[in-house]
Amino acid sequence: MKTAPFRDQAGVAKYRHEVLAVVLRAKVGSTARLQVLARAREHEPFASRLALPSGPVEVDESMEDAMSRHLATQLGVAGVAHREQLATYSDPERDPYERTIATAYLGLVPCDSELMLVAEAAWIDVADLPEMAFDHHRVVDTALERLRGKFSYTNIAFALAPAEFTMATLRGIYEAALGHEIDVTNLSRVLQRRGQIERVGTKSESGARGGRPPSTWRFTAHKFQVTDPFAALGPGRTPAV
Numbered sequence: 001m002k003t004a005p006f007r008d009q010a011g012v013a014k015y016r017h018e019v020l021a022v023v024l025r026a027k028v029g030s031t032a033r034l035q036v037l038a039r040a041r042e043h044e045p046f047a048s049r050l051a052l053p054s055g056p057v058e059v060d061e062s063m064e065d066a067m068s069r070h071l072a073t074q075l076g077v078a079g080v081a082h083r084e085q086l087a088t089y090s091d092p093e094r095d096p097y098e099r100t101i102a103t104a105y106l107g108l109v110p111c112d113s114e115l116m117l118v119a120e121a122a123w124i125d126v127a128d129l130p131e132m133a134f135d136h137h138r139v140v141d142t143a144l145e146r147l148r149g150k151f152s153y154t155n156i157a158f159a160l161a162p163a164e165f166t167m168a169t170l171r172g173i174y175e176a177a178l179g180h181e182i183d184v185t186n187l188s189r190v191l192q193r194r195g196q197i198e199r200v201g202t203k204s205e206s207g208a209r210g211g212r213p214p215s216t217w218r219f220t221a222h223k224f225q226v227t228d229p230f231a232a233l234g235p236g237r238t239p240a241v
Contacts, residue, residue, distance in 0.1 A: 003098045013099070019067045020054045020089075020104040020136070022143035023080060025123065026111045026160045028172035034179075035123040036140055037075060038132070042120075045096050046133035050124065052140070053077075054102065067105050075121040080107035082159035082224055086142055094135050106143045108159035111173060127179075151177055153231045155196045158219035164200050166214045194227045195220060 005013040023037040038050040055070040057063055064083070071077040086104040094100065109115065126144060129137060150156045151174065160173050170191075171184045191197045198220050203213045 002096060005099050016056060016095075016098055016100045018054050018056050018100055018102050019063050019070065020052050020102050020139055021067050021071055021107055022052060022086065022104060022140055023071070023075075023077065023107040023109060024126075024143065024147065024160075025109045025113070026173040026176035027123070027125075028111050028169055028176065032172040032176035034126045034144070034176045036126050036129070036143075037077070037117075037121060038124050038136075039075065039118075039120040039122065041133050049133040050130060050136075051133040052104075052136045063103055064105075067107075071107070074118070076116050076118045077107075077109075080109050080159070081222075082106075082108040082156060084146075084224075086139070086146060089135055089139070091135070102139075104139045104142065106146060108147075108156070110162055111160055111169075112162040148178055153226060153228050155194075155219060155221060155225045155227055158196075158222055159224075161219060164216045164218050166203065166216060168214065170197075170217065190231075196227055 005015055007013050021037075025035050025037075027033050027035050036052075038052055041047055041049055041051045053070050053074045055066065055074070057066040061069070063085075067083070068079070071080075084106050086106050089102045089104065092099060094102070126140060129140065131137065132140070147156065157170070157173055157177070160177065161170060165173075167184050167188050171182050171187055174182045174187060188197075196219060197217045200216045200218050202215050
């Protein structure tokens with residue numbers, strides 16, 4: 001049964017306001033995939049269902065500070081490489097217990113990050129997400145749409161990439177995020193032309209198929225930038241430049 005909202009002396013309702021965090025990483029290997037950080041709820045409502053990290057905003061903190069606090073206390077995540085606000089969810093029925101407004105954030109971490117997560121936290125492939133608590137599956141879908149859109153015209157991939165990487169690794173990150181194959185030669189050409197990446201050197205060992213050691217690269221900037229507002233990356237297409 002939903003509880004009635006508290007009202008002040010003027011009769012104005014005081015709602016619970018929480019933050020939600022969609023923390024994503026790319027898993028690069030034999031199969032590239034995108035993963036989201038979640039944990040199973042221990043209590044009703046929706047006990048045992050997966051849920052995103054969330055919690056109330058205190059009166060003396062910003063929503064960004066609240067997100068950082070809940071990520072640290074609930075999952076053990078000390079920080080993210082990129083963070084941005086996604087959307088606010090205000091459906092009166094989204095929480096069956098009480099009127100709760102939620103503001104969601106997207107957070108990205110590099111694929112080589114060694115996060116010391118709490119025991120209940122897990123990385124879940126977004127392609128295999130089960131039914132989630134509340135409206136959290138909808139929030140994940142919004143985050144994926146935002147991320148995939150920005151891969152075309154910004155340098156947002158820096159937040160999912162290691163400090164140094166091979167083009168094979170970067171291709172895996174793009175394929176994990178976009179959900180389709182990317183031609184590595186076209187990707188390298190486009191990102192160099194946009195000034196997003198620069199060559200660092202070569203790896204000391206040969207590649208998986210032998211031959212010359214692969215080159216290593218890095219992003220030229222480690223903060224979010226719009227590099228080409230008219231670009232597009234699509235299945236079977238050469239990225240626009």
